[in-house]
Amino acid sequence: MRLPVSRKVWGWGLYYWGNHAFTTSIITVFFPIFFKDYWSAGADVTLSTFRLGLANSIASLVVAVSAPVLGAIADRGGRAKRFLVASALFGAVMVLALHWVGKGEWQWAVTFYVLASLGYFWGNVFGDSMLVSVAEPGKLDITSAVGYFAGYLGGGLFLALGVAMSLKPEWFGLADAAAAVRLLLVLAALWWALFSLPLLFWVPPPPRAAAHIPFGVAAREGLLQFVETFRHIRGYKPVFVFLAAYWVYIDGVNTVIQMAVDYGKSIGFGTADLILAVLLVQFVGVPAALAAGYLGSRIGPRRAIFIGLAVYVFVSIYATFMTRPFEFYLVAGMVGLVQGGVQLLSRSYFARLVPPERAGEFFGFYNMLGEFAAIIGPLLVGSVSYLTGSPRLSILSVIVLFAAGAYLLTLVRVSSPR
Numbered sequence: 001m002r003l004p005v006s007r008k009v010w011g012w013g014l015y016y017w018g019n020h021a022f023t024t025s026i027i028t029v030f031f032p033i034f035f036k037d038y039w040s041a042g043a044d045v046t047l048s049t050f051r052l053g054l055a056n057s058i059a060s061l062v063v064a065v066s067a068p069v070l071g072a073i074a075d076r077g078g079r080a081k082r083f084l085v086a087s088a089l090f091g092a093v094m095v096l097a098l099h100w101v102g103k104g105e106w107q108w109a110v111t112f113y114v115l116a117s118l119g120y121f122w123g124n125v126f127g128d129s130m131l132v133s134v135a136e137p138g139k140l141d142i143t144s145a146v147g148y149f150a151g152y153l154g155g156g157l158f159l160a161l162g163v164a165m166s167l168k169p170e171w172f173g174l175a176d177a178a179a180a181v182r183l184l185l186v187l188a189a190l191w192w193a194l195f196s197l198p199l200l201f202w203v204p205p206p207p208r209a210a211a212h213i214p215f216g217v218a219a220r221e222g223l224l225q226f227v228e229t230f231r232h233i234r235g236y237k238p239v240f241v242f243l244a245a246y247w248v249y250i251d252g253v254n255t256v257i258q259m260a261v262d263y264g265k266s267i268g269f270g271t272a273d274l275i276l277a278v279l280l281v282q283f284v285g286v287p288a289a290l291a292a293g294y295l296g297s298r299i300g301p302r303r304a305i306f307i308g309l310a311v312y313v314f315v316s317i318y319a320t321f322m323t324r325p326f327e328f329y330l331v332a333g334m335v336g337l338v339q340g341g342v343q344l345l346s347r348s349y350f351a352r353l354v355p356p357e358r359a360g361e362f363f364g365f366y367n368m369l370g371e372f373a374a375i376i377g378p379l380l381v382g383s384v385s386y387l388t389g390s391p392r393l394s395i396l397s398v399i400v401l402f403a404a405g406a407y408l409l410t411l412v413r414v415s416s417p418r
Contacts, residue, residue, distance in 0.1 A: 011202030012134045013150035015127055018195025019088065020155025021188045022095060022120050025162045029278050031098075031113060032262040033271055034181045039101060039109035045266040046385045048106075049394060052262050053382020055110045059117035060378075067125045074126055080133075081205050084126035088196040091119020096189035099182050134203055156282055158191055163275050177271065233365055239353050242412045246346055247369045248376075249309055249405025252398050253342055255377025256312070256335060263319070263381075264328055266391035273325040277332035284336030292341025301349035302409065308338040308345070309406045313399050320396045353412070377401055 032052060040048035074080040094116035101108045127147070165172055165180040174180050233240055264274045296304040315334050322328060377398060385394035 006136060007198075007202040008134050008204060009136070010150075011198035012127070012130060013147050014154075014195045014198045015084070015088065015123070016147045016151035017154030018192045019091070019120055019123055020151040021158040021191040022091065022116065024155035024282075025159045025184065026095065026188055027117070027120075028257060029159065029261055029275055030162060030166070030181050030184060033265055033274065034178070035106065035109055035113075036262060036265050037271075038103055038178060038181075039106045041104050043106070045391060046389055046394075049262055049266055049391060050382035050386035051106060051110060053378035053380075053385075055114050056117075056378035057376075057382075059114045059121070062114075062118060063121040067122065070122060070125065080126045080130050081199070081203060084123055084130070085196060085200050087119045087123035087126065089119075089193060091116045091123065092189040092193040092196075094119060095185055095192065099185045099189075130203070152282070154191075154195065158188070159279065159282070161187075163279060166275065167272055230365070236353070238412050239350075241408060242350060242353055243365070243369055245405050245408030245412065246350070247405075248408060249402055250343070250346065250369075251377045252312065252401030252405065253339065255381060255398055255401070256315075257339070260332075260335070263391055263395050266385070266394075267322075269325055269328055273328060277328050280329060280332045281336040281339065284333050285340045288337045288339075288341060292338070292345055295341075296345045296349075301345040301352070302412070305342055305345050305349065305409065306406060308342040309402045311338045312342075312402045316395055316399045316402070320392045 035052055036045065036048045040051060043051075070083065074083045094112045097112045098109060098116070101112065162180075162184050165174070165184055166177045169176055169180040172180065172183075174183065233243065261274050261278065264277070265271075292304060292308070295307075311334055315331055318327070319331050322331065380397050380400070381394045384397045385391050388394075
């Protein structure tokens with residue numbers, strides 16, 4: 001299949017190339033490590049884990065409350081492009097601000113991290129909503145793939161740069177790993193902002209932007225649309241039950257992504273091992289996603305999701321008792337096998353449940369839940385670690401989310417695809 005080559009498609013895709021420097025390198029790897037070693041220096045590991053979990057939960061909660069309103073306003077008023085660029089610049093500035101946070105100043109680190117996360121998640125809401133307007137006729141799927149391709153590649157390359165800088169700071173004329181991470185924060189902000197510029201110049205505003213709908217009118221119409229969508233979903237019980245299950249178990253998946261490095265640090269693993277394990281997840285995940293799609297087509301997506309959740313339960317139990325770096329690599333490999341598969345199979349199974357005439361409307365709600373399902377898990381992990389004094393019990397608590405989500409998934413009853 002021929003890839004779309006229009007400038008607006010690649011301008012839109014390059015935004016994901018840029019913002020994945022934040023999610024892949026900062027959220028997943030370097031912020032948890034630096035937060036524990038530098039900004040929370042002297043604090044007990046259980047306390048720093050609680051602070052990080054609380055920060056992630058606050059960011060997710062704010063986005064979950066605000067994104068439907070902002071997304072609806074952007075949709076109704078044709079403001080998606082302006083909102084996207086504003087979110088990107090806001091997030092990049094907050095990442096840059098982290099560079100000047102001093103040792104032990106965990107309060108400022110949490111504040112700027114939460115604000116940067118808001119810019120990232122808000123940007124994804126508006127970027128996803130622009131897919132229909134940037135896609136060429138008949139190329140909606142392949143255009144969406146361009147965004148994923150650019151995001152994974154850009155984020156992976158930036159992470160490789162970060163790994164080299166943190167493990168071999170002398171190659172870059174830096175004193176130590178701490179200096180490397182502080183410089184990496186500056187580079188992540190510039191990377192994010194720089195690769196947002198093609199979208200600003202190459203992607204035309206959505207057609208509705210020319211209507212100049214007042215902000216208040218757009219907000220009112222957007223809220224009414226959101227309420228109507230929610231009412232329709234409640235009328236389809238299989239869809240409603242599945243969304244409840246998805247929100248719970250994908251919260252567990254996102255929690256593992258956000259808190260795994262912090263957990264490894266808490267039980268004494270070295271920074272180099274943790275960073276290389278994250279790289280392993282990226283490499284394993286690419287072919288594993290294709291294998292998951294094949295498995296879903298053979299045995300059905302719901303059964304394949306159950307397999308993925310079972311692997312996550314096993315990983316959580318195994319991670320509770322691991323003591324050697326090799327075991328962390330093994331856990332990373334197992335996560336890489338199922339992480340993308342659970343996500344893509346959930347989407348294909350949901351497509352079997354929704355009424356075709358309202359697929360776009362229902363998928364909008366699905367994407368919102370998936371994007372912002374990271375509220376309960378990080379708070380659960382952080383609270384269990386702090387209250388019990390055991391980081392190992394904290395990772396075990398995530399099993400609750402996988403088990404509850406799997407149970408709700410068994411309640412989805414459909415005789416045939418709608």
